Amino acid sequence: MQDLFQKAESNLQKFWGFESFRPGQDEVVRSVFEGNDTLVLFPTGGGKSLCYQVPATVFEGLTLVISPLVALMQDQVQALKAKGISATFINSTIPPFEVEQRLVNARNGMYKLLYCAPERLKTTLWEAELPNLNIDLVAIDEAHCISEWGHDFRPSYRDIRPSLERIADEVRWIALTATATPEVQKDIKSALGFEEPKVISQGFSRPNLKWWVVNSPKKKQKLTEAVQKGASQGDGLIYGGTRKNCENLADRFSSLGIKTEAYHAGIEPEKRKAIQQRWISGKTPLVAATNAFGMGIDKPDCRYVIHEEMPYSLEAYYQEAGRAGRDGKESFPILLYRESDYQKAYDRLEESYPTLDELNYVYQILCDSFNLALGSEMERAQNFEVKQIMKRGKLSYGKVRSAMRLLDQFDVISMQQDMKASVELQFTIGSKSLKSFREDISNAEKAEFIDKLERIFGPSAFYERTQAEVDYVLEKLGIRRNALIKALNVLMQNDQILLFEIHEQRDLVRVLEARSKKLPFTKNEIESHRKNLFRKLERMHGFVLTETCREVYLRNYFGDSNAEPCGHCDNCLRSKKSHSADFTSEDASRVLANLKTSAYTAGELSQVTGLKKDTVIQAIQFLIKEEKVKSVPSDPGKYSAS
Numbered sequence: 001m002q003d004l005f006q007k008a009e010s011n012l013q014k015f016w017g018f019e020s021f022r023p024g025q026d027e028v029v030r031s032v033f034e035g036n037d038t039l040v041l042f043p044t045g046g047g048k049s050l051c052y053q054v055p056a057t058v059f060e061g062l063t064l065v066i067s068p069l070v071a072l073m074q075d076q077v078q079a080l081k082a083k084g085i086s087a088t089f090i091n092s093t094i095p096p097f098e099v100e101q102r103l104v105n106a107r108n109g110m111y112k113l114l115y116c117a118p119e120r121l122k123t124t125l126w127e128a129e130l131p132n133l134n135i136d137l138v139a140i141d142e143a144h145c146i147s148e149w150g151h152d153f154r155p156s157y158r159d160i161r162p163s164l165e166r167i168a169d170e171v172r173w174i175a176l177t178a179t180a181t182p183e184v185q186k187d188i189k190s191a192l193g194f195e196e197p198k199v200i201s202q203g204f205s206r207p208n209l210k211w212w213v214v215n216s217p218k219k220k221q222k223l224t225e226a227v228q229k230g231a232s233q234g235d236g237l238i239y240g241g242t243r244k245n246c247e248n249l250a251d252r253f254s255s256l257g258i259k260t261e262a263y264h265a266g267i268e269p270e271k272r273k274a275i276q277q278r279w280i281s282g283k284t285p286l287v288a289a290t291n292a293f294g295m296g297i298d299k300p301d302c303r304y305v306i307h308e309e310m311p312y313s314l315e316a317y318y319q320e321a322g323r324a325g326r327d328g329k330e331s332f333p334i335l336l337y338r339e340s341d342y343q344k345a346y347d348r349l350e351e352s353y354p355t356l357d358e359l360n361y362v363y364q365i366l367c368d369s370f371n372l373a374l375g376s377e378m379e380r381a382q383n384f385e386v387k388q389i390m391k392r393g394k395l396s397y398g399k400v401r402s403a404m405r406l407l408d409q410f411d412v413i414s415m416q417q418d419m420k421a422s423v424e425l426q427f428t429i430g431s432k433s434l435k436s437f438r439e440d441i442s443n444a445e446k447a448e449f450i451d452k453l454e455r456i457f458g459p460s461a462f463y464e465r466t467q468a469e470v471d472y473v474l475e476k477l478g479i480r481r482n483a484l485i486k487a488l489n490v491l492m493q494n495d496q497i498l499l500f501e502i503h504e505q506r507d508l509v510r511v512l513e514a515r516s517k518k519l520p521f522t523k524n525e526i527e528s529h530r531k532n533l534f535r536k537l538e539r540m541h542g543f544v545l546t547e548t549c550r551e552v553y554l555r556n557y558f559g560d561s562n563a564e565p566c567g568h569c570d571n572c573l574r575s576k577k578s579h580s581a582d583f584t585s586e587d588a589s590r591v592l593a594n595l596k597t598s599a600y601t602a603g604e605l606s607q608v609t610g611l612k613k614d615t616v617i618q619a620i621q622f623l624i625k626e627e628k629v630k631s632v633p634s635d636p637g638k639y640s641a642s
């Protein structure tokens with residue numbers, strides 16, 4: 001065990017160049033080696049990937065990684081390959097013959113890590129190949145997807161354990177997530193068959209964040225004030241909802257002298273990357289972004305994150321606002337709120353949530369548009385146009401999009417939006433032949449080009465089609481796109497040493513199962529999922545309306561029950577400031593007595609007790625700390641006795 005851990009530490013340095021594990025990571029890695037079922041709760045950016053990637057390099061056999069993020073798999077695999085760690089992935093973008101090839105390679109021990117989308121585990125190919133694979137570790141990334149109470153429920157996550165039942169007891173298991181409320185944690189454990197798991201959490205405390213909610217009808221003015229204050233502290237981020245709004249915000253603040261760029265999925269990937277880079281380096285002090293801005297962007301010194309609109313869940317809010325202050329220095333997550341916002345969000349959620357009939361309808365039209373007959377399957381993802389579906393079904397853009405999103409989430413279809421342009425390449429001769437071919441070339445530039453290609457696409461390109469992002473390839477080769485295509489064409493057609501294809505960025509869709517008459521869901525399932533989304537919105541609203549410590553509210557939500565008031569959020573400061581806020585134990589008893597009879601808001605309590613509102617709030621803060629009172633999740637702003 002100690003040996004394994006030492007090997008892990010040395011691999012961390014060898015492959016990643018990192019000095020040491022972060023606090024928590026070491027504990028996780030040890031737990032995996034000890035053979036515990038391990039549940040990891042680290043915030044986004046906390047370094048969850050290394051918790052299974054490093055052990056994967058230590059184990060002899062294969063580490064199977066289950067991840068729902070099709071778009072990120074390729075990135076992850078490429079990053080591992082670049083470090084010299086063999087890895088591959090299987091998802092709906094890979095055609096069946098290629099899946100078969102990769103599974104054969106896996107059986108032959110050619111990979112350390114195999115990333116796989118959960119719904120792929122149910123295919124016959126997998127079932128046949130599973131007993132032949134020498135799996136040491138199964139890692140479930142984004143494990144909250146397993147729970148119906150999670151913010152991103154994916155029914156196919158529930159089938160992971162059953163699909164792997166044959167190997168379940170022999171392998172080690174690790175599940176990882178950034179946000180899991182206590183009930184979601186419970187679900188993860190039971191769905192994965194974790195009986196006595198080791199739970200390792202970095203906690204949800206962010207002592208350097210000063211949570212702030214501005215509740216005012218004058219949002220525009222408040223936003224300007226917040227940005228001006230924020231900008232005096234350093235760089236920041238505004239989550240601006242729609243693309244158009246982000247563009248407007250960028251113009252507005254730039255004209256006020258704070259250079260601001262818009263960021264959303266409608267901007268080309270290359271440009272987006274450049275915007276990120278300018279923000280990270282501090283050249284652009286402010287970005288106005290949709291929630292497309294996120295994963296993989298690490299800026300330690302973001303001083304403020306403003307939400308112009310309330311997100312639909314605290315999971316989303318905590319994740320986005322939590323981009324502030326990664327370096328541990330004082331930073332401000334600010335949420336702007338106007339009374340009508342809640343109703344607006346509620347209506348939008350209601351409108352955008354399709355009924356089962358609508359889902360079925362969109363599904364059938366989609367299948368028609370791919371000329372997919374009943375009972376037949378799509379082999380490969382295909383180009384997809386929302387407009388075409390809208391026209392065929394006489395549906396609005398919003399309806400199509402939201403139905404598609406749900407179908408994707410439920411693994412009926414798989415969508416990949418904004419895939420980056422990539423080069424797919426395979427050498428048609430072996431590595432020795434390639435070497436002698438290269439040595440025979442008199443043109444030094446060409447020889448170097450081939451040498452670099454080999455390094456970029458790695459050893460896997462000798463036995464399978466291997467993808468790399470066009471951007472990445474161009475950067476490594478230091479040439480332009482046209483030159484790359486010309487050179488690759490020469491190598492393919494004249495020299496016949498490789499095959500290649502360029503895949504442009506596009507929206508791709510694949511229907512995952514054979515077309516059926518009806519979707520495999522009941523009205524109840526759809527309804528219960530819908531209700532859960534509303535419950536999450538309620539809790540988000542509760543965060544806005546609470547008059548007690550914001551950090552306590554957040555941490556309670558995520559299951560940290562021992563949180564103490566932070567002393568520096570807007571609510572804590574307000575109650576500190578008010579002169580007459582001191583409360584006596586009699587006041588507290590009076591408040592408690594009333595809360596035992598019914599749930600009240602602080603305002604209502606002030607009326608029934610005759611105490612000042614600030615006094616009431618202080619008393620409630622105290623009673624919450626004593627665990628005698630709690631906020632009512634289903635009725636934001638109200639409190640009741642515990």
Ligand code: ADP
Pocket residue numbers: 018019020021022025042043044045046047048049050298
């Ligand atoms: P998560 O999946 O928890 O959101 P990631 O695994 O993507 O986080 O890691 C976030 C970042 O932290 C990555 O850039 C990663 O390289 C870096 N990181 C993780 N662990 C360490 C470490 N021990 N030392 C230095 N950097 C680390």
Ligand code: MG
Pocket residue numbers: 048049141
């Ligand atoms: Mg991650």
